[in-house]
Amino acid sequence: MKIITTGGLLLALFLGQELFGQAFKPSKTQFMIRGYGHSGLNYEQIDDNDADLSFVGATFAPIFLFKHSDRLLFEAELEFELEDGEVKVGFEYADFNYVLNKYITVRAGKFLLPFGTFVERLHPAWINRLSTLPLGFGHDGIAPGSGIGVELRGAAPVGSGKINYSLYMVNGPVLVTSAMDPEEAGMLRFENFEDNNGNKAVGGRLGILPLSNSSVELGVSFYNGIAGDAGGEYENVAARLYAFDFSYVKQISAIKGILDIKAQYTKSNVANANYYELSPGDTIPTSYTFTNSSNAYFGQLSYRPSMASGFIKNIEVVGRYSSLSTPEGAEWEQEASQVAFGVNYWLSWRSVLKFSYQVTESVGGHGNAGSSRRTGMYAHWALGF
């Protein structure tokens, strides 16, 4: 009886191991869903008008990763968010990545542009230390977010530091004309799904990390291309953009925590052109022009006492200043500055409760020549997965 029982147990162990081992045997190809989500409460007031208090967000941004081999990866991100009473779906990127060798990876498809670092690395809600974007990014922003094309990128050690680079060719920007949208005439739109002029925009970024501990990174980016439609009045209107970025992140024992500094300066120059406006009572539009240069910058500093004990080590304070200046004489002329302060509580390395206060002062903007002061308070919960 004893022998039969022991034999049965051994057989069960053998079969279990075989089944278990087979069930969890890793395959050569891997599929993973990562991403992030966030939700929160916003309180916003413009000048002395009635304030808005609303639950917002419930944003869900899944990132699909398909690792075909040690060299080939496909990545794609969708973004579902509630906006203007409906579910808005964004197709953020979808691209192939192939590691050619130690120093070169080729990427093709729709990808986030390494123009500065904010869009490509820092915009996800669980990474961005504040609940809002700095001025100059997002809607009405002047920095390109994504493009469709091909890119070479990589990194290499240099001395005790390293460099990283990116060089890409994409469909490029589209110039908004008066016929398309009179209020935004002269602006650039970067979501150019089908090239409007056959001229590809060329861009790139060089990042230098001079220190062996990678705590400091300095970056310079450029993005040049024709923006006007082929065969039309604007076919020679070119856009030339550049940016500088800086990053310093380090745990410093003297201050018992992590100091994180990020900054980016973006400049956009678009060739001069004539645009048209129809004044009230007129039947024939009159032309106007302006020097089409914009700039935006932000600086952000955060500190987390990560070497403290107890719940204190999960608290982080953050401050950010940002500014946006758009062309004088444009329908979208604007001078704006924004100050934001926040306190974050990290529930884990990828889950954060963010509380922030923000004041944005601006003059101009779409069809508004006056000045405004927008104050906001935000309580958001963001989670990366």
Next chain:
Amino acid sequence: MSKVRIISTLTAVFLFLVTLYSCEAQKAAASQKTGAQLWGENCIRCHNIPSPGDYNDVDWETIGLHMRIRANLTEDEIDKIVEFMKTVN
């Protein structure tokens, strides 16, 4: 304009000082570092340092390839980091 100059100057001085501090703190080139050191120094450049136990070995290989490309890490760095994550998860 003078306000911008003052802020710019103070910022430049501050950045110079923290860079000096970091120069002093640096010890070895990446090729001489362990996966644990590289994990602590590189992930934090964008987000908090991830917990190794949150993903299994296979996941870390996928994440490693993704981060190598997205964060522009060198081959040596990502190989060591992934190996470290797989060892301690």
